[in-house]
Amino acid sequence: MIEVDEVVKSFTLRRRAGLLRRSRTRVDAVDRISFTVAAGEFVGYLGPNGAGKSTTIKMLTGILTPSSGRVRVAGLDPSRQRTALARRVGVVFGQRTTLWWDLPLRDSLTLVRHLYRVERSVHRTRLAELTELLDLGSFLDTPVRQLSLGQRMRGDLAAALVHDPELLVLDEPTIGLDVISKATVRAFLTRLNEEQGTTILLTTHDLGDVERLCRRVMVIDHGRLAYDGSLPELRGALDADRILVVDLARPAPPIEVEGARTVRTDGPRQWLAIPSGGNAAAVVVAVAARHEVEDVSLREPDIEDLITRLYRTGVPVEHSGGRVASDRQQ
Template sequence: MIETAGLRKEFVVSAKVGKLRRERRVVAAVDGIDLRVERGETLGYLGPNGAGKSTTLKMLTGVLTPTAGRISVCGLTPVPQRTQLARRIGVVFGQRSQLWWDLPLRDSFDLLRHIYRVPAPEHAGRLAECVELLDLGPLLPVPVRQLSLGQRMRGELTAALLHRPEVLFLDEPTIGLDVVSKQAVREFLTQLGRRGDTTLILTTHDLADIERLCRRLVIVDHGRVVHDGTAEELHSRYGSRRRVVVDLDEPLAEPVTLPGVALESAEGLRLTYQLVDGTNAGALVARLAAAASLRDLAVVEPAIEDVIARLYARGATG
């Protein structure tokens, strides 16, 4: 569905040097990205600010010409075939609107039907579906300018899907939303992803979005892909470990040691163990329970934030 090879985008940046002289310098925002996304896949595209996420998205949607490399989206070359591509993709920008500010939401949807030339019955069917899933019914007669951000974002999602795009690009769709609105958006996207007929490309800084929605993560930094795989692969590659935190009633008579288990810290009666290389918590818990009376016990999954923060920090210093 999407294929890029050696995708590169350079910008010329000019900076003031001395009183009159300006120095021009070429900066590669995207520096050789190879990507292959299959139909129905949901892909999380992550990276720190300035990593080249939005530039990639703009090249994939045909609003930015690559400096070098090859792109194919839905079998089309985005920039020269932008108009044809526009009928086959949908784009949601968290910080921009594609709705008509001064018209009721319903009118925006109706206009989009004409713009994308969707037959009326098909449009009505898809709209009814989105209205139900996103609870848009009461909002349809409301002018867009009177909608809250969360309500508007539900409208934006609907607007992007009414012409049944094959690929939906989402650029930070949950930015600025409250918890309830975020959940509504994620729930909707989860259902859409499960159906498998729409490829979803999601850029976000909200890692909860990624954990809920995307099996595959592509992390970019300085315009290059630094990880392409699942969250689990990311954890194992960068040494993230699950932890067992146990609160005891009494100190252990002798330390519990097991292969693949390392004691991370001991603070009074609280012990924290790391599980190395995919070791299960079961054996450790059984040994602990046999050795002492347990007050409380928790198995803590590694936080994706931590590993990604480590990855970004490494990129910044490296």
């Protein structure tokens, strides 16, 4: 569905260098990135502000032309075949609406139908499906300006899917949403991907979205791909500790057992760090043999901590037969 091969996108910055002179500096917003996304995948595309995420998205959708390299989306060249590509791709920008501000949502979706030249009967069926899946019924006839942020986001998702695209590109789709609205959007996207096979590329700063939705994660930093793989692979590659939380019957000195180290105590509760690859079950058995235990729980490394650590240190990771390394290592 997506092919990106050695793509570079450069910009020229002009700065004042004197009274009448200006200097020019070349900045590579995207620097020799290569990856593929197969049809039906749900991929998270992460990175700090300024890393190159939005630039990549704009090249995939034909808004920007690569300085060098090759981009293909659904077999098309995005910058040269934008009209043909628009019929096969849906795009949602969380901070920008594609709806008409003064029109009821229903009328906005009708205008979108005309833009994509969707047959009336097909649109009627599609709108009924989207209304049910996104729970649009209560505000279809409400002007867009009067919708809450969560309602507007669901309307934008519907607008992006009116023409039943093969690929859905989402840029911060849950930004600013409340817990209930986030849950609604996440459930819809999961269903769209699993039941209809829609390929989804998600960029977000909400790592909760990534944990709940994405089976694969790509991390971009300083214009280069720092990681491409699954979250479990990322945890293993960074040798991140798992945390065993132990509630004892009564307060005790820090627990000492093989295969773990105590990193925190608070009365009868203690936190034990278990290195990546360590045997958590063996640690639990060893603790229970020496102490009276009331409860235990095992916590996986927090994704936010993992991503932060990746930005800071970088780590080469094997994925799908290829090798991807961070900016510092390349």
